[in-house]
Amino acid sequence: MDANIELKVKKVLAGLGINKKEKILVALSGGKDSSVTAYLLKKFGYNIEGFHIDLGMGDYSKNCLNAVKQLCEELEIKLHLYNIKEEMGGSMCYIRTSIQTSSGKGLKNCAICGVIKKWIMNKEARNLKVSKIATGHNLDDETQTFLMNMMKGSPQLSANSGAVTRNVKDRKFISRIKPLFYIAEEDIREYSKAKKLPVVYDKCPCALDSYRIQMRKFVNTLTAKEKENVMKNFEKLFPRIQKLKSEEKLNYCKICGEPSRNKICRMCELVKK
Numbered sequence: 001m002d003a004n005i006e007l008k009v010k011k012v013l014a015g016l017g018i019n020k021k022e023k024i025l026v027a028l029s030g031g032k033d034s035s036v037t038a039y040l041l042k043k044f045g046y047n048i049e050g051f052h053i054d055l056g057m058g059d060y061s062k063n064c065l066n067a068v069k070q071l072c073e074e075l076e077i078k079l080h081l082y083n084i085k086e087e088m089g090g091s092m093c094y095i096r097t098s099i100q101t102s103s104g105k106g107l108k109n110c111a112i113c114g115v116i117k118k119w120i121m122n123k124e125a126r127n128l129k130v131s132k133i134a135t136g137h138n139l140d141d142e143t144q145t146f147l148m149n150m151m152k153g154s155p156q157l158s159a160n161s162g163a164v165t166r167n168v169k170d171r172k173f174i175s176r177i178k179p180l181f182y183i184a185e186e187d188i189r190e191y192s193k194a195k196k197l198p199v200v201y202d203k204c205p206c207a208l209d210s211y212r213i214q215m216r217k218f219v220n221t222l223t224a225k226e227k228e229n230v231m232k233n234f235e236k237l238f239p240r241i242q243k244l245k246s247e248e249k250l251n252y253c254k255i256c257g258e259p260s261r262n263k264i265c266r267m268c269e270l271v272k273k
């Protein structure tokens with residue numbers, strides 16, 4: 001099992017053509033997926049540093065921070081910390097609730113949190129002069145997202161996904177890689193336990209997205225092979241999916257200057273700076 005996972009990840013990484021000297025920032029949450037991502041990149045000799053956003057969500061965040069610190073010590077990698085309370089004036093729960101109250105649109109917790117985390121990550125990664133960000137997205141996450149987009153009738157929303165983000169190249173946009181793209185969640189859990197990695201296995205207390213939860217339940221009924229097949233078919237359909245999306249032109253947000261498809265980026269739209 002271990003050798004199988006390692007082989008698959010090696011293959012994905014080889015396909016991304018990464019130079020082992022270039023610096024990769026691993027987005028560490030304290031969970032199993034990002035911890036295994038860092039462990040494997042280090043094991044395969046890549047030049048990595050860790051990045052963790054302390055979301056200030058009580059004991060859960062404290063446990064995640066401790067796990068990330070321990071992992072970076074064990075892997076002997078540098079850790080960069082971003083404390084959301086200090087940098088943005090409130091915990092993720094506080095920021096999210098303010099947005100939900102003022103927008104009145106019933107925005108989902110993870111949708112808001114995801115936009116904010118991506119915005120922070122891109123900006124900080126650029127400041128740290130890394131060439132790529134590695135995240136722990138796994139086969140289950142990717143299968144859920146692809147199927148959700150298909151069922152919403154919007155396959156074009158998957159047009160930038162893949163083991164490497166396929167957005168338009170831009171000097172301000174740091175591309176993201178997903179080394180665990182073809183590894184099933186259950187296998188990652190077992191691997192993290194076998195390697196005794198310091199990991200928080202509890203679910204995030206704010207993970208509320210009813211559609212994704214429904215899709216997760218369905219994807220959990222599939223075998224690893226079936227999930228792999230869904231994503232292999234996604235790869236086959238990819239050229240056609242790309243044709244569905246409107247031509248992508250990257251602008252810079254008029255408020256914060258970050259790369260954005262629109263004049264104002266999603267982060268600034270949410271926080272109404």
Ligand code: SF4
Pocket residue numbers: 109110111113114204205206207208
């Ligand atoms: S599960 Fe959702 S709310 Fe929790 S950290 Fe992840 S994106 Fe944020």
Ligand SMILES: [Zn+2]
Pocket residue numbers: 253254255256257258264265266267268269
């Ligand atoms: Zn902006």
